[in-house]
Amino acid sequence: MTTTTTPNTTAPQPEDEDFTTSEGLRALLRRLHEAGPGSWQHDPVAAALMEHAARKYVPLARRHGLDPWEAATAAFDEMRRKGAREADDPWAYVTHGVRVTCIFEERAQGLMCSVHQARRPHISAFHDPERFSDRETPLSDYHPAFHIPDPQTTDDEADEDAAETARRAGKVVEDAIELVSSLDWPADLARAAVEHICTALMRTGSRQAAYENLRRDQHSLALLDLPQSSWTALLRALLGNPHPAYAATSTGRGVLLRLLFEEPPEMLLRDDDLVLTISLAAPTRGRRRAGGEPS
Template structure:
């Protein structure tokens, strides 16, 4: 059991006892900390005292004891009204920046600087459910010909004037109905399919781009709760309607999504011949894999 009194009989667990011991060690010189039995007992006590604080920040108890040792060297600690309060404050601050330094992969000295600690911890691409490459503009690469084709379809290729845009508006109005029919044919409840498709179309109208709509809707827990469908079904619905957001799929049928494919001229029979699309939609139908403990989070 650790003794908590020094050779003068003062209990260093109290503020005055600690002050007396620190003053004696200071007056004895640098070698006192290495040779004085009371100093060793004090550090063992500090390691035990600050173990919970160290573990809270993912550190070894002796790292907290080292921070306590550093705090005990200051004259301000010896002169403080409560020396232990000064030591505890110093240990807490050091533990915070030790943890911050480990997260930032830098030294504690750098982590104490505001312009460094303002950064977030490094993240691996695999740390998130949706990888950074799916939504960060720095990783996006689009096919310029794809945009040109879409613009040409919307304007009617210039050969029929305004009639092309009229057809585009008409096709946009009927595309949603075709998608609802597609999902219903593949096992989705008609009411659920209609509510889901109309919600996605509404969000697409507000955001203006499929990428922005996808990023907004994938985090829309309120809509998923109202529709009462599992997360896996919601994700499959978004990818089927808006396309896979990964840049590698931007010029493919998987990247375009069902809505755009219908608008650029594909028909429902053509979509029904897409085996990957059919399999994805049918397997994601709510209730297809319902079982106790299923994912509805």
């Protein structure tokens, strides 16, 4: 995609309309909304606001391989929503909306489909086309068919292996709790939910079996006081998509298996799909429908 040059000039703005602050942006958005149709097109402060937004979201656009003005367009759509005018922090609201839009724009390019289709869960669940040679982890490193136990292992070595396995498992659990907590989940709820999932996983010995049992377990929902949508999203994020087609992908492995393979938590936080799934599933987070019409 051809990249255009981001404007570097800003039209003069009144001192009482400093849209760089949250209060100033809220006041400007309310004034433009009350002015009615055409206000955005003819208002010089609105033009300055869009130039500022184009510069502000350049790094976000570059990260997702987009033109800065595509991010500015997404910001424009977010600013016209009622939620932006009523948010406690309008800039945070706009930034979150722009990030989600950029993620779906990049997702659509990877899936070779429209952004509208990429926003649909049954479409975005597919992974981008890839070759076996493109995968970061060789098949022999994680597929059980290639794992052959050593028959000469002594009892002492077995005890050491068991202790090391227990240590690694404990670290995986703590890393998973920290990851979920950092994505808008309350710390106590994140710990209870992750530990509950890990307990079920140890009991069943299979991620797929644990996923199916927990997904239908109403007792777990009542115990954790979680809505069904949040619980299902967290299960899929931690245990992975159980469909065999995703077994060798990040979506299929899930957070717990990726941590067990010693993938650093910092790398998981760079997975936009994972971050979006967990943060939007947080039960205390106010969510809105993606792609909604401006208020």
